[in-house]
Amino acid sequence: MRKVVIGLEVHCELKSNSKIFSSAKNGFSDIPNSNVSVVDMGMPGILPVVNKEAVRNSIKMALAMNCMVPDYLTFERKNYFYPDLPKGYQITQFKHPIGTNGYVMIDVNGEDKKILIHDTHLEEDTASMDHYNDYSLLDYNRCGVPLLETVTEPCINSADEAVAFLEGLRSIFLYTDTSYARSDKGQIRCDVNVSLMEENATELGTRVEIKNINSFSGVKEAIISEVARQNEVLDNGGEIVQETRRYDESTNKTYTMRSKEDAIDYRYFTDPNLPPIKIDKEWVEEIKSEIPKLHNERFRIYTKEYNINTKDAYTIVKDKKVSDFYEECVNLLNEPVLISNWLTGDVMKYLNRESLTIEEAKLNPIMLTDMIKMVIQGKINGKQAKEVLEKMLDTGKDANTLVNELGMTQISDEGEIRQIILSVLAENKNLIDDYKAGKKVFDYIVGLVMKTTRGKANPIISAKVLKEELEKYL
Amino acid sequence: MDKKTLKLLAKKLMFTMNEEEYDTLSEEFATILKQMDLIGKIDNIDKVEPLIYPFPLENTLMREDEVLDELPIDDILLNSGSSLYNQVKVPKVVE
């Protein structure tokens, strides 16, 4: 068995109002060329001006990935010709990326693994192209959208690990609120470097790069297919050629794009239009303080401190909004397991059924915890609670209002319940006789009590009082 | 510098030149490389920090994140040699 060695380069579009070097809108528009400035089009004489928010988000990501942030912000030009690159060069970071030497912890089948981050750098996206039979059309909307490229060390050893890292990385983007990270909109794209190492080898094998994969499942399939291809070549005594390949989803295979000899020399050099900008230490600290607890830290707390099962904990941390909701609930009511049960159970079921996000739902943490409190206090029973929750989600009314509206308030007063039981027994003297004769009528009588109170009598108290009353006849 | 190298350089810059033009270029290369060699012989030149900007530009401010300048579609397409459905049209790009 040869060892699989994978390195990833992940491009992800950052959130901001305007683009990285121009003040055109950074937004995903279906109307071609609706958010374009002269700067994005690389018209003669334009100059780039750095967007502070894009830089802030890139620093936030760098810190969240435990990277070093440089003292100065600098940019290089990457020079190459392509129809989607209007300036003939891409402004990127080559010498001093916004983050270097970091790591991200991932969970691979319950085991922690540290994925080393070589660097993460800020750059601009290119135009998008639509291809038709004999022509292509250029839409410059995407030109200049801030892009963060994260490069791992070659320390990933399977397709599953690669996907776990990508999920983890996406989660960091979402938790830090720096990107929508939607692969269905091409906001997160991936280049994969794959090589194989013979069992006792000390050096990495020849590396093959697979370019521009748009989905996590694509990454997984591409790796599996490329590993199989390389194994086959080696098994047949062949050699792996250093090259760039592309992955075709329809055939599930990788194909040669260009060989090492055709590799482009990007002739990187410092962009003279962008003077170095001092990155204030205080600013970095301020940004750091804005980073929330990330998903893996929350996962650890939920499973280790709150004793929530891993499946539910995973469900909660998967979406930061859900996790935030959960933590707010726990702050209001210290019943982490109960809350988790309700949230991952009935609440999620409702959201999935109605295709809603937790934010869109008419439920807030106060409403949910108030309801759970009523259950704990025995004011409503579990079955009623389910009904209340459903109605809460439908109407946005709080639990108290709904319990009143639905007439669900439980009778928990012992004296009141005793009166009800005594009158039920008075009307059904035959049952007392049956009881005395040893017949199993206890539950039937409880049922009558419930029927009389339309279910409002607290079943536990009712049972206790009924037992006391019946024992008097023995 | 041989012609083959020069032609490859031209190809990477996406243009072609005629034969005599490559001859002139070859002479120019010889001149500039000779002059650059002299620069390389300046004492301790390799220890000098390259000067990219004329002088340090202090207090450069970044732009606030506001949407301000966007071009109307007519301006975007005004200078393009060919367009279709409000997009710039080129022969099919094959990756």
Next chain:
Amino acid sequence: MVKSIIELNEDLRNEKIDSESLFNQSVKLAKDSQKEYNPFVTILDKYEKNDSDSLVNGIPYVLKDNISTKGILTTASSNILSNYVPVYDATIYKKLKEAGAVLVGKTVLDELAMGGTGMTGHTGIVKNPWDKSRQIGGSSAGSAAAVALGIVPFAIGSDTGDSVRKPAAYGGVVGFKPTYGRISRYGLFPFASSLDHLGIFARNVRDVAIVTDIVKGHDEHDMTSLPDDDKIYTKMLDQSVKGRKLFYIKEALENDDNDSNLSEIIDNFKNVIKKCESIGIEVCEESISKELLLALYPAYMAISCAEATSNDANLNGIHFGVRGEGKTPDEIITDARTKGFSELIKRRFIIGSYILQRENQEKLFLNAYRVRRLVVDKMNELFKKYDGLIMPAAAGIAPKFEDKTDKLSDKYLILDNHLCIGNFGGYPSITIPCGFVNKMPIAINITGRIKEDDLVLNMANKLEDVMEYKNQVAGGDK
């Protein structure tokens, strides 16, 4: 149109003439000169003007054709841009428009501002107004010629190595480039971004200062633009220069070949030094190692070609410019660039690209930037002692067309290549006429400390006052 800005402004205020007539006069002069001298790519025929109470209100002027003007053809004198109509205004154009100045035309340059002969523009060569068999120099050839011919009182050019100050010298007019970043570059088609400056031509220092006051200032579209200095340069022109100190570079004035033109230029320079002393400016000799002085030109070539090859990579004929023919995107780009650039440009791009290649960066590209550091460090050291550098602007008079091409050659005079020091360090630098050799104008250059544009203009103005070459126009009154 031989009057100065101040004089024209007075005439306009006193309603001796109106600005539209002034514009029409300029247009007529421009059209009349076009056949003989070819300064223009475009002469405007529509009078358009904003109201303002600035000194240039109503005054006609021209822009080099590498400055973006919305709705007005801007070609950079290159075939690849021969159909390009910008959709936005350069900051400098916007400021002049707001100040009420009236644009008369767009002037010819060496293709893409690369070159110093005025002979490589796609619409033909520009001739020297003092002698039609001679170059006006470049790259801001048409702008220099338009001012020298008295078509307009001022013109805008750009200066990457000497492209304003050299043609000003050959044309007998004043040429000034302020400190790097003093005038926003937004809308200037780049040649080499770290060396590019906008500059001003006029027939006297005061007019240059008036225009500089209007076009300078911080611009949020240009991250390299300087913060406002809140000075009015015009007000400082007449301050005393007594006690100021200038130096010249001894090695640049050597005349080993006993070139006769150069001898005359050196004699004239000695005379200029006397004039300086007459107004209280002390001029001293200083030495800079010849090794470094000889490195100026190759370092300039390396930096400018490297930056240019990247800056001009947007010229692919797809989203703007002349579209190439072909069946694939690669073919149309290659066709557009092959047909769109002249030979000189292609050679410069190839040199620049070679210098940037990974394996050459250290030895060629970075060494050039290192020479830049050594030169600038040396200058800054001298500027601790001196208020500026004073030198003849060129080693000779304007060359004949057949004399010189833009090919790189071994023969090279320090005195013909020192002006790029001003670009290396971003120093304010001005060229003013200081006499004639063989009936052709020659000039002196003063280069000062960064951000001291006011002092450079002040010294130039005082020196101009004691010489007789102010407000001169080629071929006498027009």
